[in-house]
Amino acid sequence: MTLAPPEQAARKYDLNFARWVRDNVNGGEKMSMCMQCGMCSGSCPIGTEMDHGPRKLFMMIRAGMKDEVFNSSTIWNCTSCYNCTVRCPRGIPVTYIIQDLAAKSVELGYVKKVQNARFAKAFWWSARTFGRTDERLMTAKYYWSGGLVDFVKRSLGNLTIALSMVRTKRMHIGAPHKIKDVKGLRAILAKAAEIDVRESKGGAS
Amino acid sequence: MANQGPTSQTILVVGGGIAGVTAAVEAAETGYDVILLERGPALGGRVAQLNRYFPKLCHPTCGLEINFQRIRKLKNLRVVTMASVADVKGDKGNYTVSVNVAARYVNANCTACGACAEATDMEVDSAFNYGLSKTKAAYLPHEHAFPMRYVVAPEAIGTPEADKIKAACKYDAVNLDDQGETFDVACGAIVWATGWEPYDPVKLESYNYNLSPDIITNVQMERLANHDGPTEGRIVRPSNGEPVRTVAMIQCAGSRDHNHLPYCSRICCLGSLKHAAYVREQYADVQVDIYYIDLRAHDKLEAFYQRVAADPQVNFIKSKPASVSVDGDGNPVLHGEDTITRELYERPYDLVVLATGMKPAASNGYAPPMSVERDEYGFLVPSLEGDGGIIPAGVAAGPLDVSMSVQSATAAALKAIQAVGQKS
Structure with missing residues (x-):
């Protein structure tokens, strides 16, 4: 089963969405266990910082609100504290589902609209390329992902902070610092990706 | 094999709660010899600890007293308290049961003078x-x-x-050298009615039972409301004895939870509705909030739910609270998401009642010391095939309320009679 890309979605409610989540999202097969008790949302330490708590997100999945789910801040703001997963009275791996929904939203091209997703993407780029976060390049990449206007506006807006960071050696000018064995890291990541493909339900489409 | 009937027609009943007492009395009234074992010092079990019970909200003294009267009239029913089963040998029609009697240090001379x-x-x-x-x-x-x-x-x-x-003691009733005793019983059938224990609220970590005396369990609420309980029946805050103005009941505290008791304990919804009624009887201006996943007012007791639900001071909030904390003033505070309004809440209460579920005592050291089929939760499964000489009754067989336990026990008594009366 495949999902229509967001721009081609013919209607607001994709009635296949819950089934798609069940078949494609890590932990999705347990979603049918959800009894909407609210334990997860109530347990979330950053529940007030999310568009929707996990319970509501699950209800939206059942309702077929695909775009709203993939565009929600919920899937990106999750800190993976696992409170919801540990306390879920139905044994649903809430954290896994949310994490994988975020990954799937990248694959499906929802990312551009979601600020947190763009940040996550820039962070991952830096971690993968240098083996660590380069505050300067990562931030630049993140700002740039919002377009030229956003880039200039936010770069200038944060200039004072950036200069303070350079002064206190929290950020530097020059070649980015790398870990000793970037190649080794890439090999680890490639292996992880290989295991992921082998053991997970595969990609989004 | 012709005419080889049971060698013993005695029926042993293990557990002196409402189920065990019922099974013993019913079987004995048909003329069979019955021995009733109770681990504690008195009969009545959990029912004796209730303030009032369904279906008619009577005081359980009434129902128990009727049964005790029946016991007094039966010469063929022997009651042994402080007694537990150490071992069972043999099979249907021919069991030998080793019984341990713990020391009571008080003999039958006691007149209960105090x-x-x-x-x-x-x-x-x-x-x-x-x-x-x-x-x-x-x-x-x-x-x-x-x-x-x-x-x-x-x-x-x-x-x-x-x-x-x-x-x-003026009656020479106290015997400090009491070592208890051990004896064997020969019997043909065993009714296993060891009942239940309240689920340990300490295990519900996020509800922080130990943080405040104002976080209590449903069974404690029964004692609080009872005239011979710790407060002579006044429902007050255990921390300071003050009247309560706001009370929260948390349903499914342990039940329907894969981390605790995966099953519905069945009695807690009506129990909490009853507790709401207790509180409202004592206070005109109190607010009672019942936090629930689903309300399961089973059976014919739906009408009681309707009655409580009609009370504007009793609110039903569809939410399984995530946690209970204690604020600076010592009030328990509920945290969670109201799944109807979709809002996160943080509300202080004077008293929080955890509607803890029923855990089979058979899963906690009171299992029959022989092979009896048990379900995945530790309740005993009535055996349709095989030996059939050991018959579970009451909550030992599954979460039941009082009237259903009595029905289960009466059925078990008949099964026991069939087991000892049968020619094999």
């Missing part, structure tokens, strides 16, 4: 009041105990208090 309790200052936790109060080290199990006989707490033995207790 002089022993007056003589001592030593106090122990009251198990009958679920730890909400203390009781003297020499005590009557409860005001309508059967047998009506005192018991001395083992903690007192070997202390000078024990000597004071003995000296106070």
Whole structure:
């Protein structure tokens, strides 16, 4: 089963969405266990910082609100504290589902609209390329992902902070610092990706 | 094999709660010899600890007293308290059961005059009041105990208090050298009615039961509301004895939860509705909030739910609270998401009642010491095939309310009679 890309979605409610989540999202097969008790949302330490708590997100999945789910801040703001997963009275791996929904939203091209997703993407780029976060390049990449206007506006807006960071050696000018064995890291990541493909339900489409 | 019937027609009933008492009385009234074993010092079990019970909200003294009257009339029914089963050998029609009787330190001379309790200052936790109060080290199990006989707490033995207790008795009823006893019973069928225990609220970590005395369990609420309970029936905050203005009930505290009891304990919804009624009877201006996943007012008791739900001061909030904390003023505070309004809440209460579920006692050291089929939760499964000489009754067989336990026990009595009456 495949999902229509967001721009081609013919209607607001994709009635296949819950089934798609069940078949494609890590932990999705347990979603049918959800009894909407609210334990997860109530347990979330950053529940007030999310568009929707996990319970509501699950209800939206059942309702077929695909775009709203993939565009929600919920899937990106999750800190993976696992409170919801540990306390879920139905044994649903809430954290896994949310994490994988975020990954799937990248694959499906929802990312551009979601600020947190763009940040996550820039962070991952830096971690993968240098083996660590380069505050300067990562931030630049993140700002740039919002377009030229956003880039200039936010770069200038944060200039004072950036200069303070350079002064206190929290950020530097020059070649980015790398870990000793970037190649080794890439090999680890490639292996992880290989295991992921082998053991997970595969990609989004 | 012709005419080889059971070698013993005695029926043994293990557990002296409402199910065990019912099974024993029903079987004995048909003429069979019955032995009823009870681990505690008195019959009545969990039912004796209730304030009122369904379906008619009577005081359980009434129903128990009727049964105790029946027991007194039956010469073929022998009741042994402080007794537990150590071992079972043999099979249907021919069991040999080893029984351990723990020391009570008080013999049948006791007139329940109470002089022993007056003589001592030593106090122990009251198990009958679920730890909400203390009781003297020499005590009557409860005001309508059967047998009506005192018991001395083992903690007192070997202390000078024990000597004071003995000296106070005018009837030579206190025997400090009581070592208990062990004896064998020959019987043809065994009714296993070991009942249940409230789920340990400490295991519900996020509800922080130990953080405040104002976080109590549903069974403690029964004691709080009872006239012979720790507060003589006044429902007050255990922390300071003040009247309650806001009360929260948390349903499914442990039940329907894969981390605790995966099943519905069945009695807790109506239990909490009953508790809401207790609170409203005592206070005109109190607010009771019942937090639930689904309300399961089963059976014909739907009408009671309708009655409580019609009360504008009782609110139903569809939410399983995520946690309970304690604020700076010592009030328990509920945190969670209201799944109807979709809002996160943080609300302080005077009293929080955890509607803890029923855990089979058979899963906690009171299992029959022989092979009896058990379900994945530890309840005993009535055996349709095979031996059939061991018959589960009451909550040992599944979560039941009082009237369903009585039905289950009556059915078990018939099965036991069939087991010992059968020619094989």
